[in-house]
Amino acid sequence: MPVSIRSIGTAVPPTAIRQPDVRDLFRSQPGLGRLAPRLIGAVFDASGIETRHTVVDELGVAGGDVPVPRGPEDGVPDGPVFVDQDGRVLAPTTGVRNAEYVARSPDLFGRAAEAALAGAAGVEASDVTHVVTVSCTGFFAPGPDYLLVRRLGLAPSTRRLHIGFMGCYGAFPALRAARDTCLAEPDAVVLVVCAELCTLHLRSSDDPDAIVASSVFADGAAAAVVSARPAPAGSTVLDLDVLESVLTPVGEDDMAWSIGDQGFDMVLSSYVPHIVEENIDDALVPLLAAAGCSIADVERWAVHPGGRSILDRVEKRLGLSAEQLAPSRDVLRRHGNMSSATVLFILQQHLEAAGGAAPVALPPTTSRVCAMAFGPGLTVETALLTRRTTS
Numbered sequence: 001m002p003v004s005i006r007s008i009g010t011a012v013p014p015t016a017i018r019q020p021d022v023r024d025l026f027r028s029q030p031g032l033g034r035l036a037p038r039l040i041g042a043v044f045d046a047s048g049i050e051t052r053h054t055v056v057d058e059l060g061v062a063g064g065d066v067p068v069p070r071g072p073e074d075g076v077p078d079g080p081v082f083v084d085q086d087g088r089v090l091a092p093t094t095g096v097r098n099a100e101y102v103a104r105s106p107d108l109f110g111r112a113a114e115a116a117l118a119g120a121a122g123v124e125a126s127d128v129t130h131v132v133t134v135s136c137t138g139f140f141a142p143g144p145d146y147l148l149v150r151r152l153g154l155a156p157s158t159r160r161l162h163i164g165f166m167g168c169y170g171a172f173p174a175l176r177a178a179r180d181t182c183l184a185e186p187d188a189v190v191l192v193v194c195a196e197l198c199t200l201h202l203r204s205s206d207d208p209d210a211i212v213a214s215s216v217f218a219d220g221a222a223a224a225v226v227s228a229r230p231a232p233a234g235s236t237v238l239d240l241d242v243l244e245s246v247l248t249p250v251g252e253d254d255m256a257w258s259i260g261d262q263g264f265d266m267v268l269s270s271y272v273p274h275i276v277e278e279n280i281d282d283a284l285v286p287l288l289a290a291a292g293c294s295i296a297d298v299e300r301w302a303v304h305p306g307g308r309s310i311l312d313r314v315e316k317r318l319g320l321s322a323e324q325l326a327p328s329r330d331v332l333r334r335h336g337n338m339s340s341a342t343v344l345f346i347l348q349q350h351l352e353a354a355g356g357a358a359p360v361a362l363p364p365t366t367s368r369v370c371a372m373a374f375g376p377g378l379t380v381e382t383a384l385l386t387r388r389t390t391s
Contacts (some may be wrong), residue, residue, distance in 0.1 A: 003182040004237035005175075005383025006123060006225045006350040009115025011108050012053035012335065013219050017060035019049045026214055027090055036206045044215045048329065052218035052245070052336035054199040055104040058083040065078040082202075091262045093240035097200045108195040108221035109133065109144045110151045112341075116120035116191065116223035117152070122232045123225055125152045127189045132177055134163045134170040134194040134340045136257060137201065137264065148193065165255055167375035168304055170194060170242060170340030171222075172383060178226040179240045186228045195221035196339040213266045216307055218336030222282070223345030232389045238351050238369065239386040244287040248279040251378030272306070275378055277313035281381035284318075287370070291384045297368060300387070301325060302346040305332035314342035314372075331344040343373050352388060 021043035027037040054060065058080060081092050081100070117125050131154070133145040145160035163174050171194050178190035198217035203210055231237050254275060255268040301324045303314050304331060311332070317327050327349040335345060350369050366388040373381050 001184060001228045002239040002241075002386075003179045003228045004231065005240045005347070005351065006121070006227055006231055006235070006237055007116050007119035008222060008224050008344055008351055009112050009117070009119055010220065010222075010341075010345055010348060011111035013020045013055045013104070013108065015054050015057045015060050017046065017052050017054055019044055019051065021060065022052075022214070025083070025087060025091065026204060026211075027389045028087065032204070033206045033222075036211070039208065040211055040215075041198060042063050042167050046308060047215050048305075048311075048332050049216065049336045050333050052199075053104060054219050055100065055197050056082045056199050056202075059199065069196070085133060089202075091203060094261060094263055097263050098138050098140070100200055101197050102140045105135065105144060105195050105197055106147050106151070108147055108197075108219070109193050112195065112221035112223040113152060113191060114192050116193075116225050117188040121235050122229075123189055123227065125154060128152070128158060128191050129179070129185070129188045130159045130161070130179055130181055130190040132161045132163065132174045132190060132192045134166070134192070135196055136165045136167050136170060137197045139164070139301050144193070144195065148191070151239060165257065166340070167255075168306060168337070168339045168342065169373040169375035169381040171343050171380055172245070172371075172373060172381035175224070175226065175240060175383065176243045178224075179243065182226060182228040188227065189229065190226040190247060191222040191223060192226060193221065194341040194344060198337070198339055203263060206221070208267050208270065209266060212268050212307070216337040218338050220335055220338035220341045220345070222341040222348070224344055224347075233390055235390045236351060236353075237390060238347065239388065241384045241386055242287055242290045243381070243383045244290065246283040246286065246380045246382075248275055248283070248378045248380060251275045255374070255376050255378050257376050266367060272374070272378070273309040273313050275316050276310055276374055276380075279380065280314055280317055283372075284370075284382060287382045287384055293368070295319070295386075298370045298384070299324075299367040300326070300350055300369040302343055302350060302369055302371035303328045304343050304346075305329065306374055308335060309331065310374070343371055347371060347385075
């Protein structure tokens with residue numbers, strides 16, 4: 001019996017920010033070097049992003065309900081925390097940023113999980129046997145896995161796993177763990193939930209890595225219900241056929257993620273797209289070999305949009321069409337890079353073949369989907385899935 005993604009649910013914070021507005025905010029900061037405003041403008045304008053969502057309400061006008069302001073009793077100071085009344089980007093400590101993560105992330109984890117369960121035909125919350133959570137943008141314990149068990153009313157015996165600090169590819173180890181669990185326990189129902197609050201760690205800087213981070217990262221959550229249980233007839237599912245992980249020969253110093261005194265520090269060098277382009281063929285070899293197919297046999301692609309240039313280079317290197325990368329570009333344009341949650345946003349378009357500004361036109365027969373993401377190391381995680389309708 002194949003192990004399948006039965007449904008995917010997503011959630012974003014209510015505050016939406018337009019890329020030109022954030023660009024103008026960051027390049028107007030005092031203390032920047034002479035060339036920094038020009039670099040900021042060029043990087044933001046070339047990002048391929050129009051809007052992002054953030055838990056930092058001070059960065060934009062809320063598009064929905066804004067949580068009640070918090071104060072010292074919640075671990076954050078009174079008054080502005082990230083941006084003051086004069087439009088200056090502040091530098092809160094890592095402790096203050098993490099307090100915001102503790103306050104805001106549970107709602108995103110919960111809403112994404114509830115959306116995924118609501119979309120899983122034949123599955124109730126009471127059926128969930130395992131919870132796997134993923135995040136690299138904050139820490140607390142009892143953690144999000146524990147809070148989901150409480151919020152969803154799951155059995156106290158629900159087995160839990162939290163995967164932390166793996167960056168943009170974190171959804172893949174989670175899906176692998178879910179698949180392995182379902183192969184070992186055919187009646188299992190695994191809830192995988194990724195939530196990232198990347199914008200908590202944005203800062204004003206002349207440093208090119210910090211500028212790139214401020215131009216692409218965003219907040220969001222996505223959840224998937226994974227099971228080997230037969231889905232009701234007429235259901236559309238994504239079978240998890242093969243998952244592989246490859247380390248590239250170079251890139252250890254070009255993509256990294258560490259904890260600093262004023263937030264988490266991302267190293268994302270301009271050389272990363274080149275590393276991806278030069279190594280993507282070799283990274284796909286074990287995946288395609290295990291599945292007994294070639295690139296030409298894969299109809300649909302879910303490539304993590306670490307940035308616009310990464311998508312451009314993957315498209316060119318693999319000879320993909322613009323249509324094949326349309327879902328990845330659409331998610332980048334509307335949501336930015338939400339780290340581990342992003343690939344599930346893309347797979348949701350493939351699963352549902354609807355929604356978003358660029359619906360995926362899928363044939364009625366089964367089709368293969370290749371998903372991939374890149375992260376610290378440089379690590380390339382890949383998965384081959386089959387989209388099918390159950391009979």
